[in-house]
Amino acid sequence: MSEIVRRIVRRWYHPSLLRSSGQYTWSPALQLHTSGTAMSVTQKDFENAMNQVKLLKKDPGNEVKLKLYALYKQATEGPCNIPKPGAFDFVNKAKWDAWNGLGSLPKETARQNYVDLVSSLSGPSSESSSQVKPGADSKQEGYENLLVTSEDRITKILLNRPTKKNAITTQMYHEIMLALKAASQDDSVLTVLTGSGDYYCSGNDLTNFTDIPPGGVEEKAKNSSFLLRDFVNCFIDFPKPLVAVVNGPAVGISVTILGLFDIVYASDRATFHTPFSHLGQSPEGCSSYTFPKIMGSSKAAEMLIFGKKLTAGEACAQGLVTQVFPDSTFQKEVWTRLKAYSKLPPNAMRISKEIIRKNEKEKLHAVNAEECNVLLSRWQSDECMNAVVNFLSRKAKL
Ligand SMILES: CCCCC/C=C/CC(=O)SCCNC(=O)CCNC(=O)[C@H](O)C(C)(C)COP(=O)(O)OP(=O)(O)OC[C@H]1O[C@@H](n2cnc3c(N)ncnc32)[C@H](O)[C@@H]1OP(=O)(O)O
Secondary structure, eight states, rough: OOHHHHHHHHHHOOGGGGOOOOOOOOOGGGGOOHHHHOSTTTTHHHHHHHHHHHEEEEOOOOOHHHHHHHHHHHHHHHEEEOOOOOTTHHHHHHHHHHHHHHTTTTHHHHHHHHHHHHHHOOOSSSSOOSSOOTTTTTTEOSSEEEEEETTTTEEEEEOOOOOTTBBHHHHHHHHHHHHHHHHHHSOEEEEEEEEESSOOOOOOOGGGGOOTTTTTHHHHHHHHHHHHHHHHHHHOOOOOOOEEEEEEEEEHHHHHGGGSSSEEEEETTTTTETTTTTTTTOOOOOOOHHHHHHHHHHHHHHHHHTOOEHHHHHHHTTTSSSSEEEGGGGGHHHHHHHHHTTTEEETHHHHHHHHHHHHHHHHHHHHHHHHHHHHHTTTSSHHHHHHHHHHHTSSSOO
């Protein structure tokens, strides 16, 4: 083991680098405001949702209350505009973090997300709504950082960790695999992956690298390689039409697996970034095969080797994205379209997907295995470890 590796392992264990997510105590100070400024189309839904919150029979828990608080503030006041409270002012710091974590999420999207979240907590409502609201029908329990709902024959898997830009933790990889398995067997006909807050997903959670088992960095790298292979296999083998609703910036693995989706709809706020060389890593998610195929080898190289960040428009021009929508109407347009698609005969859709993908499957599994094998050594390299330490010690961002 080189000196740098020893230094990094020591630093990985150093408590000052391991930031906890914190536990919050519910107090009246966290309760939602119930007056809002008048807004156009969804104001009625928004007000109904605010009223539904007061009628909830079960305490939704502090994490959900913080999300509701943040979305409410974003929907009514826009991006966080108050100074960061001191570290020991726990409650206000938690509220500030939640609101600030929504970044520049547009008011309209925050209002929609608030209504969706309340619907998922309340179950089906008897009131009519002017909006298409995916996810109000049935919420599936057992996920910590996903919100999995089914409505209108669409299963929606929402990455629900907005304060961390939906970075994917080890547990989330497992939860996403479970959710995909359940969706492949439920009575839905389409499956959607999307993100909550202003990001679609910031990729692999870099703190995953701090959880070193007794076998050291090598064992960690092996475990991660197996987990990644299983994770990507779930996308390769998913039998129903799979749609990515890219609501904001996407980074790393959340971008590379897009080549395994059947449709990718993007907000015009979305960007697509695979900074593998910057991180001392290499492509995964079968992108070393799908990207050159989709966009040609030189465009793929610019993304995968040089980390060029694409706008939604560029990603669409290069074939990675199916269609781009203005952010202000993104949710409404996309869900209206998906709801219409979900009425098509399910067996025909499934069989069409199978015939489109079947000749590629073996190749994709081989590419996945090879990419994971290369990453196994990349994750143990000084280049990668330095990049992770720099991020964790706040020296580097993308
Ligand atoms: C099983 C293992 C499989 C591994 C598969 C491999 C996949 C490869 C990849 O996915 S590579 C991509 C990895 N991702 C990154 O490098 C992104 C790192 N994040 C950033 O550069 C920035 O956070 C940002 C550009 C995404 C957003 O910047 P912004 O200034 O808008 O916001 P903050 O930096 O303040 O972020 C808010 C909080 O979220 C935390 N966070 C964001 N992304 C990640 C991440 N990928 N991993 C861990 N934590 C992340 C960030 O630290 C902030 O937390 P804090 O509020 O506690 O400070």
